[in-house]
Amino acid sequence: MDERAEHRQIVSLSEQTQTEWFRLRAQRLGGEVWEDGPLLWIDGPDGLNLMFPESLPEAELRRGIEYARDKKHQLVSAWVSGETDATPLALAGFERGWAPWWMSAPLDAIDPPHDERVHVGVLPEDIADEEARDGDGRLLELANLELGHAFYAAVRVDGVLAGHAWSLVEGDVAGIFDLDVWPPYRRRGLGAALLHSIAGAAREAGARTAALSTSPQGAIVYRAQGFTRVGMGATWWLQLD
Structure with missing residues (x-):
């Protein structure tokens, strides 16, 4: 495996580990975790997070936002891989946040x-x-x-x-x-x-x-x-x- 492929594999495993960290905290501390089509939503100690979607269909994204409004959340966060087209997030009113460096x-x-x-x-x-x-x-x-x-x-x-x-x-x-x-x-x-x-x-x-x-x-x-x-x-x- 060349270095670039090895790095991609580590990033993918890192994203999975972070997702499991968010999931574990939510499950142990009274939060909610659910899948809606290709979207995985985790409502835990950090509020509502969308975790590393491969695609962002409009209807499923809108349902997650409405859930956050119903729960009176002030912020919805989306963690996105570098290869994912984030245009639907921008169209839904999201703004670009910080860019995590995976190490x-x-x-x-x-x-x-x-x-x-x-x-x-x-x-x-x-x-x-x-x-x-x-x-x-x-x-x-x-x-x-x-x-x-x-x-x-x-x-x-x-x-x-x-x-x-x-x-x-x-x-x-x-x-x-x-x-x-x-x-x-x-x-x-x-x-x-x-x-x-x-x-x-x-x-x-x-x-x-x-x-x-x-x-x-x-x-x-x-x-x-x-x-x-x-x-x-x-x-x-x-x-x-």
Whole structure:
């Protein structure tokens, strides 16, 4: 397989992993998931998302928008592959959002975790309580309910929660999501520590490749950790008044 074909395959697997991440959160946290023709809609913690459609028929797209209006959503998001014709989204009133950079790295090339400030797995009570106060408490159920499949990592500084990350393992691919360090604690190497720890957990679960989407600015950070860009996607947003 040449490099271009290999990159396309990784992007496709990355899209599938992200779709499963959105689906899992919605199913575990009381959301809704349904298919309407070629469209897969996921109504979860992030609101209503249309996930990587191959085509965008007008009637099915309109039904999804009407669902969002009925649910009083303020925003509908569409994640689109680079090869998909997004013209129907524009005609339906969507505006172009940010362009995700898909990046990947072989997990055996990412150094094993070594930072004692990072905790991976079932959460100590104090971390769970602090995340719950910040509004993410329900998501933490996934780390307990999906053992060996969904992983959560938290980093603490002087006993205070300073950032977190998630990973979902689907076959050989581990998607990395929502990696974030709170602003007061940035530029201390905590993001790299989270990445190495969550990647280590995914590797132990049998994954061979790590994949994520990021902005061009974030790509600089991930490139320093051994990730390479394998493709680009697109997001489209519809604001509902």
